[in-house]
Amino acid sequence: MMSCWGSVVMWFHLTIVIATYNNLVESKSCAFEAIFNFGDSNTDTGGFYAAFPSQGSPYGMTHFKKPTGRATDGRVIIDFLAQGLGLPFVSPYLQSIGSDFRHGANFATSASTVLMPQTSLFVSGVSPFYLEIQLRQFKQFKAKVDELQSKGNTNLPPSDIFGKSLYTFNIGQNDFTGNLASKGTGGVKEYLPQVVSQITSTIKEIYGLGGRTFLVLNLAPIGCYPAFLVELPHESSDIDEFGCMKSYNNAVVDYNKMLKDALAQTRKDLSDANVIYVDTHAVLLELFQHPTSHGFKYGNKACCGNGGGAYNFNQQVFCGNTKQINGQTLSATACEDPYSYVSWDGIHATEAANKLTANAILNDDSIFDPSFSLHKFCDIQPIG
Numbered sequence: 514m515m516s517c518w519g520s521v522v523m524w525f526h527l528t529i530v531i532a533t534y535n536n537l538v539e540s541k542s543c544a545f546e547a548i549f550n551f552g553d554s555n556t557d558t559g560g561f562y563a564a565f566p567s568q569g570s571p572y573g574m575t576h577f578k579k580p581t582g583r584a585t586d587g588r589v590i591i592d593f594l595a596q597g598l599g600l601p602f603v604s605p606y607l608q609s610i611g612s613d614f615r616h617g618a619n620f621a622t623s624a625s626t627v628l629m630p631q632t633s634l635f636v637s638g639v640s641p642f643y644l645e646i647q648l649r650q651f652k653q654f655k656a657k658v659d660e661l662q663s664k665g666n667t668n669l670p671p672s673d674i675f676g677k678s679l680y681t682f683n684i685g686q687n688d689f690t691g692n693l694a695s696k697g698t699g700g701v702k703e704y705l706p707q708v709v710s711q712i713t714s715t716i717k718e719i720y721g722l723g724g725r726t727f728l729v730l731n732l733a734p735i736g737c738y739p740a741f742l743v744e745l746p747h748e749s750s751d752i753d754e755f756g757c758m759k760s761y762n763n764a765v766v767d768y769n770k771m772l773k774d775a776l777a778q779t780r781k782d783l784s785d786a787n788v789i790y791v792d793t794h795a796v797l798l799e800l801f802q803h804p805t806s807h808g809f810k811y812g813n814k815a816c817c818g819n820g821g822g823a824y825n826f827n828q829q830v831f832c833g834n835t836k837q838i839n840g841q842t843l844s845a846t847a848c849e850d851p852y853s854y855v856s857w858d859g860i861h862a863t864e865a866a867n868k869l870t871a872n873a874i875l876n877d878d879s880i881f882d883p884s885f886s887l888h889k890f891c892d893i894q895p896i897g
Contacts, residue, residue, distance in 0.1 A: 543598050543891035545679040545726065547670055548591065550603060551647045551715070552621030552683040553640075554584040554861060555733075556591040560605035561623040561640060571817060571833055571847035575864050584623055586816070586851040587864030590730075590793075591619060591681065593871030593896045598679070598887070606650050607642075615670050617678060618654055620647035626687045627708045639691075644684060648715050655722055675723035682712060683730040683793075689768060690735055693745055698764040705768050709775045716779055716788060726787040726890075728874070729776055731769040731794045736762035737801035739815040739824035740859035755802040756813045756823075762798075769794055773882060780883075790882040796873045800855045800866055807869060809855050816854040816863060819845035824859065832858035872896060
């Protein structure tokens, strides 16, 4: 029979084991203590809305139950990525009220381009916050962190955060699509090398400021988007078996290869950095081509719109708006089941599609070039 003392010792050891296990479960660690994101509406978490408040219902309806400046019905890719790394949502740099920058900042804004816009900054569909401006904002952020941390500011990260951060880029779609209708794919291709060059030079500047891990998302298959299927000129012979425009998707593939090759060279120039090309194009193309295989009902049809027909997109009445057209009141409203759609408003993905894309970034090493696994750096959390 075990002595009383023996029982106490066994109980003590068991308590230590249980406590150690609980600590391991509760203290999920990650080498990346912050995320700094550069992008357009695909990863904007409210930056453009903070600068130009206007967006109304039904944006944000699925997760937040109110508009939050995100161009979808709920969360965007960067929200899910932060969640998977065990970090809070990344606050928009332009949001002055309620932001917490201890775990990074989001410089992305809707309608942003890589290159400086060639038209008036206040023309509809053009953002003043192009990539160079976002980079300047990041530099200002870093300078303020270095200055204010010594004064005990609690909403800012420590000064050494910049070498422990993940830098993400999801930008270039507006450079690609902005002039397609007037110039066609041939005309747009002329300045795409400048777009790629600006992205790589931005990475190098951030590297000089301490950044060491960069994830660059490639361009989505815009030939499958309902808005572009309605707006861009094409012949019926240009539509493939999945309902997407072949010529525009082929042009995207050309751009993505250019980006991939440029990042490979940048990787050689910055030998102690992780410069990673992320093939989210493959993920989204699969969702558009085989929606029902991934729990969706519709691929090329928008959830929120007033177009009816195959695409439910009307370029005169955008999601959430009501207009008088030819004496008739037209409203673009949301569907009741956005989780059944890949496309939210014809241009942006639904929360459900964003979640699957983010899940691939978090767990599918095959979409990275070169091979890269976030699991090696972080205890990845499930995203809900």
